[in-house]
Amino acid sequence: MKRFLFHRLLALLPVLFVVSVVVFCLVHLAPGDxxxxxxxxxxxxxxxxxxxxxxxxxxxxxxxxxxxxxxxxxxxLGHSLFLNNSVMALFLQHLTPTVALALYAQVLALALGLAGGVISAWQHGRLADRAIRALATFGMSVPGFLLGLFLIFVFAVQLRWFPVVGYRSTNTDLLLNLWYLTLPAIALGLRIAALIARMTRAVMLDVLQEGFINTARAKGVPEQRVLLIHTLKNALIPILTICGESFASLVTGTIVIESVFGIPGVGSLIVDSIERRDVTVIQGVVLLITVAYVLINLAVDLLSYLADPRLSVEGVDP
Structure with missing residues (x-):
């Protein structure tokens, strides 16, 4: 385990160097002074x-x-050319809305994806299965910003159930904060929910063909217990991997959604920095996001190993 961690953290250095070179070149070679x-x-x-x-x-x-x-x-990481503040301080100031949005979107995606995948596997070949698969295909094909605009028009402008744009700090009122984040979380997490649903369905259908499932059914174990305990538990590893990778993509994918809904997160910081050509902030924030992405994926690998110690951290069965 220690050797695995050492090699993964050591591999972070060349990744950071390559990302630094690419970002630096893109920023400095782009038009504008x-x-x-x-x-x-x-x-x-x-x-x-x-x-x-x-x-x-x-x-x-x-x-x-x-x-x-x-x-x-x-x-x-340097100082902003315009805001008279360090890049790290600016990043931390804008981090809370981004993490709150990503966590909320992940919870919604996990709940909808697991429920949809379990029901789809349970009703394999039936109307509910076909409907969930169609919804999953729709969720994966619609861009987040387009879905966000649709949600704003229907649920904020027409029905007035949610605010159009804005953000409220979690320090004031948690429920108010969730109310403001619901529409952007749905727009951000629907694609991940569709991915989790499809993965859950596929993995559970494979597990349902295993011999121990037939044995459990022969012993008279209720079908709900077979699905939720025996099948879903054995399908945990690939689902956990998808959830971890999806959370990393949620953190990086908040840029567009934050701009659509006016959320003052890291994504908005990047967009504003691009508009005013604040090269130091762009370089530093993109580098920090890359580090976060790599560390999240590392944490997913460790959680997968802890969930099933039979897996070797070196990727080879013991």
């Missing part, structure tokens, strides 16, 4: 040159990259 955004297009060439030198943007790109990446390795 943060100096002109700050000073305006009417600024004199002398003022532009002075500010560019002050911000270190007059140096060669290769030198800028290694200076920035060296600071990252020491734990310094």
């Amino acid at each position: 943060p100096v002109l955004v700050i000073l305006g297009n009417d600024a004199s060439p002398a003022d532009v040159a002075a500010l560019r030198q002050q911000m270190g943007l007059d140096r060669p790109l290769l030198m800028q990259f290694f200076h920035w990446f060296g600071a990252v390795l020491s734990g310094d």
Whole structure:
């Protein structure tokens, strides 16, 4: 276990380096100049040159990259060019809405996906199975932002059951916070729910063909117990893996949903930083999201091993 953790954490370094290179190149080669955004297009060439030198943007790109990446390795992600605050502080300020939205979406996706998958496997080949499979296909094919706009129009504008946009802190009222996050959580989590439902159905149908299931039925075990205890328990590992990977994708997929619903999370921070060409914030936040994605997947591997110790952490059966 310790060797596995060491190798996975060691493998994080080249991933961070590659992501850093790609993000740095995309940000610095994209059109637009943060100096002109700050000073305006009417600024004199002398003022532009002075500010560019002050911000270190007059140096060669290769030198800028290694200076920035060296600071990252020491734990310094830099400071915003516009907000007069460190990147880490800005990230932490916007992290709570993103995590709250991702967790809420994951809970909804898990509840809907497991329920749909179990019912679909139980009613295999029947009308309920076909209906759930059709809904799962719809959920996986509709883009999140389009579903979000539809939910806003129907449930916020027409029916007025939910607010159109906005966010309320969890420190004020938890129920109020959940009320504001319900529509964006559905828009964000429906695709994951569809994926979990399809995976649950497929895995449970495979498990239902095993001999111990027939033995349990022959002993007179109720069908509900066969489904929820014997079958679902043995289908836990792949479902757990899907849930962990989906949560990582939920965290990274909140960018568009937060923009649609006006949620001040990490996604909104990235969008605002792109609009004002705040290159330091873009680089640092994308790097932090990459680290979070890798660590979440590592945690999923560990949970899978703890759920079934027969699995080898090296990927080879003992």
